[in-house]
Amino acid sequence: MIKKLLPYLIAGLVLLTLALQMRGVFQIPAEISVLGLFNIHLYSLCLLGAVAVAVWLAWGIIPQDLKDKINVVDFLLWILIPGVVGARLYHVVTDYNLYTENLVAVFYIWQGGLGIVGGILGGAVGAYFYSKTKGIRFSRLLAVLATVLPVAQAAGRLGNLFNQELYGPPADFPWAIYIKPENRIGGYEPFDFFHPLFLYEMLANLVLFAILYRFYRRGWNGYRLTFYYIAGYGAIRFALDFFRLEGATGAYGLSYTQWLILIFYALVLAFGAGYQVWYKREYGKWFTKAQ
Numbered sequence: 151m152i153k154k155l156l157p158y159l160i161a162g163l164v165l166l167t168l169a170l171q172m173r174g175v176f177q178i179p180a181e182i183s184v185l186g187l188f189n190i191h192l193y194s195l196c197l198l199g200a201v202a203v204a205v206w207l208a209w210g211i212i213p214q215d216l217k218d219k220i221n222v223v224d225f226l227l228w229i230l231i232p233g234v235v236g237a238r239l240y241h242v243v244t245d246y247n248l249y250t251e252n253l254v255a256v257f258y259i260w261q262g263g264l265g266i267v268g269g270i271l272g273g274a275v276g277a278y279f280y281s282k283t284k285g286i287r288f289s290r291l292l293a294v295l296a297t298v299l300p301v302a303q304a305a306g307r308l309g310n311l312f313n314q315e316l317y318g319p320p321a322d323f324p325w326a327i328y329i330k331p332e333n334r335i336g337g338y339e340p341f342d343f344f345h346p347l348f349l350y351e352m353l354a355n356l357v358l359f360a361i362l363y364r365f366y367r368r369g370w371n372g373y374r375l376t377f378y379y380i381a382g383y384g385a386i387r388f389a390l391d392f393f394r395l396e397g398a399t400g401a402y403g404l405s406y407t408q409w410l411i412l413i414f415y416a417l418v419l420a421f422g423a424g425y426q427v428w429y430k431r432e433y434g435k436w437f438t439k440a441q
Contacts, residue, residue, distance in 0.1 A: 168308075168311065171311060171312075172311065172325070172326075172327045172328065172346065172349075173326075173327075173328055174328025174330075174342070174343075177330065178192065178312060179192075179312075180192055180193065180312045180313050180314070192309060192312040192313075193309035193310075193312060193313050194309075195309075196305065196306055196307075196308045196309030196312070197306050197309060199305055199306075199308075200302040200304075200305035200306035201226065201230065201302065203301055203302060203305045204298045204299065204301060204302035204305075205222060205226065207298040207301055208294050208295070208297075208298045209222070211294060211297065211298070211363075211366065212294050213290070216286060216290060216291070216294075219284050219285070219286055220284065220286075224280075225277075225280055228276040228277065228279065228280035229273040229276040229277050229280070230273070230276075231276065232272040232273060232275050232276035233269045233270075233272045233273035233276065234264070234269065234272070235272055236268040236269055236270075236271050236272020236273070236275070237264035237265050237266065237268045237269030237272065238256075238264060238265075238268070239265075239268050239272075240265030240267050240268020240269070240271075241264055241265040241268065242256050243268075243406075244265060244405075244406040244407070265407075266303065266306075267407060267410065270299070273295075274292075274295075277291055277292070277295060288372070289371050289372035289373055290371075290372060291372065292372030292373065292375070292376055293366060293370065293371060293372035293375050294366075294372075295372075296362065296372060296375040296376040296378075296379040297359070297362045297363055297365075297366045297379075298359070299379060300355040300356065300358040300359040300362065300379070300382075300383065301355070301356065301359045303351075303355050303383075304351075304352040304353075304355040304356050304359075307348045307349075307351055307352045307355075308348075308352070310348035311327070311346075311348060311349075314327075314329050314330060314333040315333070315348075316347050316348040316351075316394070317329060317344040317345060317346060317347055317348070317395065318344055318345030318346075318347045318390075318393035318394065318395060319344065319345055319393060319395065320338065320341035320343065320344055320345075321343055321344055321345045322343060323343075323345075325346065325349065326343035326344060326345065326346065327343065327344055327345075327346040327349075328342055328343055329341075329342070329343070329344055335395045338395065344395075345393060347390050347393055347394060350390060351386060351387075351390055354386045354390075355383070355386065358379070358382045358383060358386070361378075361382070362375055362378060362379060362382075365378065377418075380414060381415075381418075384411040384414060384415070385411075387407055387408070387411060388407075388408050388411045388412075391404075391405045391407055391408050
């Protein structure tokens with residue numbers, strides 16, 4: 151009986167600890183010193199945990215014939231290295247003003263600064279070349295990655311709790327997050343509690359995963375699943391970016407990420423319209439799903 155209840159008790163204790171952390175009852179430090187020799191960043195542990203969760207989920211749903219061809223360690227290296235490089239490049243490009251006076255700081259990745267959009271693009275490139283080396287059809291590998299990616303993002307966002315970042319306007323809700331004075335953005339020093347945007351994104355990503363997983367079980371191919379992932383996550387980021395208090399801002403009050411999302415949507419609509427026109431001229435009728 152105790153063995154059956156133990157996982158639930160542990161999960162409840164973890165959730166209670168995180169809730170108390172959010173409300174400011176106590177604060178787990180963002181860095182933990184190990185014997186005074188070096189520091190471990192909890193954010194980096196959350197990212198590693200996100201990778202572990204993604205691998206565990208992916209291995210659970212991937213077809214057996216692909217399991218026989220994939221070496222997990224090799225595959226992780228193929229997607230993690232270009233993923234980290236892409237994430238850093240995206241951050242540097244969108245927040246270039248942070249590095250104009252010290253270009254060497256571009257390489258100080260341990261100080262934070264990773265863009266999820268760049269990480270996804272870099273990881274996708276790595277996965278593509280890995281599939282080529284293993285003789286695997288990329289769309290099959292992509293189907294698994296696109297399905298589990300929202301869960302990995304949700305787990306990774308937990309690091310924002312410890313770093314006290316990615317929060318929105320002041321709020322007085324039971325789930326509002328307490329931000330220490332030194333971590334408050336200029337102009338918001340009088341406020342104690344804020345909207346936890348990272349939590350909203352976590353929950354939205356879990357919903358997106360549930361939807362994608364259902365489509366995956368129906369046999370949707372990787373490109374179709376990827377399109378729905380980008381469309382879904384794009385909608386989540388576009389909406390939440392309106393409430394972000396920090397970060398680079400592009401033209402007309404939209405962030406660079408929001409502009410990138412709008413460009414993607416515009417390209418998809420243009421492609422769809424162009425394809426319909428071509429199909430009409432070629433076959434004399436409009437393209438439909440049934441065809």
